[in-house]
Amino acid sequence: MSVMTAVAGSQWLPRIRARRSRGKVESMRLPPSANELSLAMTRMAAGDQDAFATFYDATSASVFGIILRVLRDRAQAEEVAQEVFLEAWRQATRYDSEQGSPAAWVNTIAHRRAVDRVRSVERSAQRDQRHVEDERGTSSPDASEVVVARDEGDRVRAALDQLPEAQRTALALAYFDGHTQREVAEMLNVPLGTVKTRMRDAMRKLRSHLDDGG
Amino acid sequence: MNELHDMAAVYVVDALEPDELQEFESHLSGCPQCQQEVHEMQEVTEELSRAVQAAPPPSLRAAVMSQLAQTAQAAPPTEAAAPLTEPGQPLPTNVTALRPRRSSRLPYLVAAAALLVAIGFGGWAVQSHRDVSEANSHYAEIAQLLAAPDVRTAAGSVAGGGSGTVVLSDARGRAVFVAAGMPTLAGGKVYELWTVTKAPVPAGTFTPGAAPALVDLPDAALSAARILVTVEPSGGSEHPTSTPVMSVALPGSA
Numbered sequence: 001m002s003v004m005t006a007v008a009g010s011q012w013l014p015r016i017r018a019r020r021s022r023g024k025v026e027s028m029r030l031p032p033s034a035n036e037l038s039l040a041m042t043r044m045a046a047g048d049q050d051a052f053a054t055f056y057d058a059t060s061a062s063v064f065g066i067i068l069r070v071l072r073d074r075a076q077a078e079e080v081a082q083e084v085f086l087e088a089w090r091q092a093t094r095y096d097s098e099q100g101s102p103a104a105w106v107n108t109i110a111h112r113r114a115v116d117r118v119r120s121v122e123r124s125a126q127r128d129q130r131h132v133e134d135e136r137g138t139s140s141p142d143a144s145e146v147v148v149a150r151d152e153g154d155r156v157r158a159a160l161d162q163l164p165e166a167q168r169t170a171l172a173l174a175y176f177d178g179h180t181q182r183e184v185a186e187m188l189n190v191p192l193g194t195v196k197t198r199m200r201d202a203m204r205k206l207r208s209h210l211d212d213g214g
Numbered sequence: 215m216n217e218l219h220d221m222a223a224v225y226v227v228d229a230l231e232p233d234e235l236q237e238f239e240s241h242l243s244g245c246p247q248c249q250q251e252v253h254e255m256q257e258v259t260e261e262l263s264r265a266v267q268a269a270p271p272p273s274l275r276a277a278v279m280s281q282l283a284q285t286a287q288a289a290p291p292t293e294a295a296a297p298l299t300e301p302g303q304p305l306p307t308n309v310t311a312l313r314p315r316r317s318s319r320l321p322y323l324v325a326a327a328a329l330l331v332a333i334g335f336g337g338w339a340v341q342s343h344r345d346v347s348e349a350n351s352h353y354a355e356i357a358q359l360l361a362a363p364d365v366r367t368a369a370g371s372v373a374g375g376g377s378g379t380v381v382l383s384d385a386r387g388r389a390v391f392v393a394a395g396m397p398t399l400a401g402g403k404v405y406e407l408w409t410v411t412k413a414p415v416p417a418g419t420f421t422p423g424a425a426p427a428l429v430d431l432p433d434a435a436l437s438a439a440r441i442l443v444t445v446e447p448s449g450g451s452e453h454p455t456s457t458p459v460m461s462v463a464l465p466g467s468a
Contacts, residue, residue: 069268159261174228175262200220
């Protein structure tokens with residue numbers, strides 16, 4: 001199991017490229033600027049549903065994308081995404097801009113919900129089985145699953161490309177596949193301390209790379 | 215300690231084991247340096263998610279939008295409560311968000327049934343009426359209120375147990391708050407109710423007892439957006455001095 005899953009974790013980049021090269025790239029309406037999103041957030045906190053629509057449109061592709069990536073099941077991903085957005089609506093009143101951007105805020109909620117779901121509902125054996133099926137292409141994305149081409153997506157893919165393979169794999173197994181660090185250590189057959197170090201180094205490198213506008 | 219500082223990266227990718235998560239979160243609440251690192255790294259994970267963007271089906275947007283009106287928003291941290299929270303501390307978690315409510319009348323009927331049971335079998339700890347003999351007339355009063363064509367109800371709960379229900383009717387011109395099973399308070403403290411349109415306005419106090427407590431709310435409740443409950447010194451306060459233990463968003467009149 002560990003080998004297949006590790007491969008799945010490290011091969012997400014080529015799969016995305018393949019999908020984009022099928023001509024499914026769609027240009028998105030211009031995303032709102034960071035300021036517009038912050039403003040929408042403030043209005044959301046005051047109960048403004050139109051502001052929520054702006055917030056949803058700006059963040060839903062990332063939110064749904066990461067949930068789908070972790071859960072690998074569209075029906076469950078839709079369910080969790082719905083929970084996440086209703087939670088965002090409920091908690092908008094408590095959002096504190098000191099603690100990060102609105103996009104990062106909702107992404108944190110989304111990722112945590114997705115891994116909670118994967119860990120509570122699924123046995124890892126079933127999940128690993130699905131990874132295998134997924135790699136064989138048995139769960140092909142339907143027409144609505146379009147990878148949206150955006151500069152930011154390219155930017156982070158480039159940043160990931162620059163990470164050493166070992167760091168990228170550890171990070172991808174945790175973040176994109178939803179495994180705990182202990183699971184990652186077992187899959188890669190390396191000590192837990194090594195996994196921690198790889199993740200820390202990977203995150204710090206990504207941060208400085210993205211900060212540099214790279 | 216160093217090891218704890220190094221957990222920020224594993225924390226932001228949600229890869230800590232449950233015991234480690236607890237350990238790190240308690241460390242995090244007192245470590246501005248780690249908070250800073252976590253916030254910065256959460257911006258990075260957000261970018262990671264952009265690499266796997268997938269457009270959700272339009273039905274998802276419609277489903278979410280249609281539930282907003284029935285989904286109560288959490289109480290904002292009140293200004294008076296702010297000094298109690300250290301800067302950078304995680305937001306208070308003792309306010310329980312309400313579950314999304316459906317637009318059908320079913321929840322009203324369930325709430326109504328629950329209230330009638332409480333009235334019928336629980337007896338009342340009447341707070342707003344000095345004369346205890348009036349308690350007997352409450353059954354009829356509440357039943358009338360619940361039978362009003364425009365009755366609105368909303369419920370909230372307290373993290374430590376207990377619940378509160380607001381019942382109001384414009385036609386009857388009356389709003390009441392019923393509390394049940396709320397934690398008892400030490401040191402002569404009381405629960406204080408607030409109606410909120412813009413700023414919280416005092417709306418009465420009560421102390422929890424074995425029986426449900428009934429509080430008549432001022433007319434302002436009929437047009438309020440939400441009802442808050444805070445813990446205040448004996449006699450109540452002019453402004454909230456603590457973080458709300460309950461927030462009940464009031465549904466708009468039909």
